[in-house]
Amino acid sequence: xxxxxxxxxxxxxxxxxxxxxxxxxxxxxxxxxxxxxxxxxxxxxxxxxxxxxxxxxxxxxxxxxxxxxxxxxxxxxxxxxxxxxxxxxxxxxxxxxxxxxxxxxxxxxxxxxxxxxxxxxxxxxxxxxxxxxxxxxxxxxxxxxxxxxxxxxxxxxxxxxxxxxxxxxxxxxxxxxxxxxxxxxxxxxxxxxxxxxxxxxxxxxxxxxxxxxxxxxxxxxxxxxxxxxxxxxxxxxxxxxxxxxxxxxxxxxxxxxxxxxxxxxxxxxxxxxxx
Numbered sequence: 001x002x003x004x005x006x007x008x009x010x011x012x013x014x015x016x017x018x019x020x021x022x023x024x025x026x027x028x029x030x031x032x033x034x035x036x037x038x039x040x041x042x043x044x045x046x047x048x049x050x051x052x053x054x055x056x057x058x059x060x061x062x063x064x065x066x067x068x069x070x071x072x073x074x075x076x077x078x079x080x081x082x083x084x085x086x087x088x089x090x091x092x093x094x095x096x097x098x099x100x101x102x103x104x105x106x107x108x109x110x111x112x113x114x115x116x117x118x119x120x121x122x123x124x125x126x127x128x129x130x131x132x133x134x135x136x137x138x139x140x141x142x143x144x145x146x147x148x149x150x151x152x153x154x155x156x157x158x159x160x161x162x163x164x165x166x167x168x169x170x171x172x173x174x175x176x177x178x179x180x181x182x183x184x185x186x187x188x189x190x191x192x193x194x195x196x197x198x199x200x201x202x203x204x205x206x207x208x209x210x211x212x213x214x215x216x217x218x219x220x221x222x223x224x225x226x227x228x229x230x231x232x233x234x235x236x237x238x239x240x241x242x243x244x245x246x247x248x249x250x251x252x253x254x255x256x257x258x259x260x261x262x263x264x265x266x267x268x269x270x271x272x273x274x275x
Contacts, residue, residue: 004035009076017085022067022074029062029109033132036060036100043098048235055097059088060132062106091129094119100132134230149190152183159191220263229264238264 001008005028006018018035021028036058043056063084066077087103095101101119102110107130110116115134155176162172176184192202205222223229227241242260246253 001035004031004038006031006035009081017088019076022076027109029060029106030113032060032106033100033102033110033114036132040098040100045235057092057095057097058100059091059095060100060102060106060110061087061091062103062109063087094129101129102132104128104130149186152187152190155187156190159187163191216263223260223263227260227264 001018006020008018010017020032065080091101116130119129119131162174166172178184203225205218207218227245
């Protein structure tokens with residue numbers, strides 16, 4: 001929870017409640033969803049290794065709170081907190097083992113970047129819950145229809161020049177710097193979208209503020225993209241994907257397999273079975 005920018009509010013022997021967004025942050029619901037996915041992945045991997053792990057049920061909800069400061073600590077209005085804790089309890093009653101559900105209020109903030117499916121067949125209810133089923137989606141392509149791209153012709157020409165140098169065998173690294181909102185991501189999208197680069201393989205990763213506590217997080221994201229590791233892949237599937245890709249590149253890379261699996265938090269050996 002702390003690694004993704006959350007704060008634990010309540011902790012019992014069987015439950016935990018955490019709050020995201022008490023401090024100014026970019027996309028608190030997204031942080032909570034990423035924490036939920038990480039928890040479910042860790043629990044799944046623990047079970048795959050033959051160790052005892054409880055089935056984890058997680059509920060995500062978004063609400064506005066009145067807050068105040070008591071010394072250096074931010075406190076949530078107690079009456080409002082009791083109401084929202086009740087909403088979380090109702091959501092958990094719709095959740096199955098090893099599932100994460102989001103309220104309609106939370107889904108509004110998550111639907112563009114995460115895979116959500118209705119938790120029930122009745123989709124017209126205001127209190128509809130959604131199951132969080134997959135990894136966040138990234139890139140401008142998920143925005144749907146975009147406005148026409150205008151300007152930036154010199155910048156785009158410069159990038160294409162460096163791309164041509166790379167095609168000729170001269171590896172290039174280009175940094176694009178600018179204030180937030182000036183169009184850096186759109187410029188990259190115009191250059192690197194699949195229909196413009198043909199057979200090129202495009203990988204994406206990023207540094208995020210809440211990832212500072214997680215070692216090699218941008219590298220791990222890049223490796224997951226390269227090896228096509230997806231949420232829901234069990235340990236054996238991850239190992240198969242990484243091993244196959246390494247052998248296709250160069251058989252001499254096989255000794256690096258344990259290190260790569262360790263970065264992907266995947267055990268290098270499978271449990272041998274037993275009771």
